[in-house]
Amino acid sequence: MSKEPAERLTPMGVMALALLREGDMHPYEMVRLMRARRDERLLTITNGTLYHTVGRLQREGLIDEVGIDREGNRPERTTYTLTDAGADVLVDWLRRELSGIDRPAEFRIALAEAHNLERADVIECLQGRRLALDESHAQHRDGLRGARHKGVPEQVLVEFERQEVLLDAELRWIDSLIDRLEAEEFGWGPTAFENTDRYLAQRKAAQQ
């Protein structure tokens, strides 16, 4: 398992790899699935970015071409599949981003794709995050207190204060999530996306 290449993934790269875990696809299908799942909430879905990303992933050996399809008379479609290296890199990325507290945008994606990891794995990562969050919260609190004490005017601290409120809310939320995961309150593991199942079935039927 050589690990020199591409430990770093872009948000779109993560989504692409995660989608290929569900089955081989061509890029345009990724777009449709992401749109159907309202992934615009997490990142901006644009063709340009996607096709570039797919090209990059292939050059890095994280995905492979598995053939050029042609359905009816529509333009050719290149279908891709996930390599073992790609699956590894995805899992590593998820672990890293689930454990860290910088890069909030990345964390949201990691969380949304957390079902690609084992339950125990997720719990462990979130406990790491919980620790980091706690420390950051303490530092933040001290920083704010110190600034007020030094007479820094409130108007420049407003954003600081908001951040503390949000940090606090997140701390409580993550505690409850870890609890529920440990209590096995709900299932975990690879998921059939109910929203898009019908579409996927349709596609498979059409391919035969």
Added chain:
Amino acid sequence: MSKEPAERLTPMGVMALALLREGDMHPYEMVRLMRARRDERLLTITNGTLYHTVGRLQREGLIDEVGIDREGNRPERTTYTLTDAGADVLVDWLRRELSGIDRPAEFRIALAEAHNLERADVIECLQGRRLALDESHAQHRDGLRGARHKGVPEQVLVEFERQEVLLDAELRWIDSLIDRLEAEEFGWGPTAFENTDRYLAQRKAAQQ
């Protein structure tokens, strides 16, 4: 007041304009000030971005060169000043980003620089945001409820749920902020940055 150019600013652009409101400066001084004020919390401070940004702002007529200084035998430094157009664009940007709820990163910057607006102005913008936030919160709540009802597995809703918790916390915080602004609990208006005052004084002394 023709307003065709550059209603759109990058985060770094906003910071640069806001800094120039405090006095004429050269880019390198902006870097030092931003570092001193720990603005890395809000954006990544890099020379490349800054110098590009300054060049762009100048081409767009939002700032002007006011002379090329030379202190001792150090490299030349080009000093810039804020134009009237620049001041207008800054204020407009702040109003827009303070009122909206998309673009969270931009909002944080707008909030941190909100002291560049009048108190009444800020209150009005925040009330707009408060409304949008409320609506978004309701929609989010309904969406989550609907998804659960349709049997979408909890594991894919985790990120959704977190977002709702954070939205809720933000709602409460913004209410309290608006209250305190209306009650005039603390001062408002252009601020002498205590943290960096000493540095600025030093600089002025050195220039004479």
Added chain:
DNA sequence: AGGCGTATAGTCCACGTGGACTATTTGAGG
């Protein structure tokens, strides 16, 4: 007095993003 690290001030380049654009094909409405 000499050497070395750091501050000063800025340039340059590779990458990722996102929006605009193209060209064909299918389906729905009049």
Added chain:
DNA sequence: CCTCAAATAGTCCACGTGGACTATACGCCT
């Protein structure tokens, strides 16, 4: 039956970002 919109599948380009790099000058230690 014809038209026109929407879907299909993808290319291309301009911009902003961030990191690496350069080169001089000042201050500190020995």
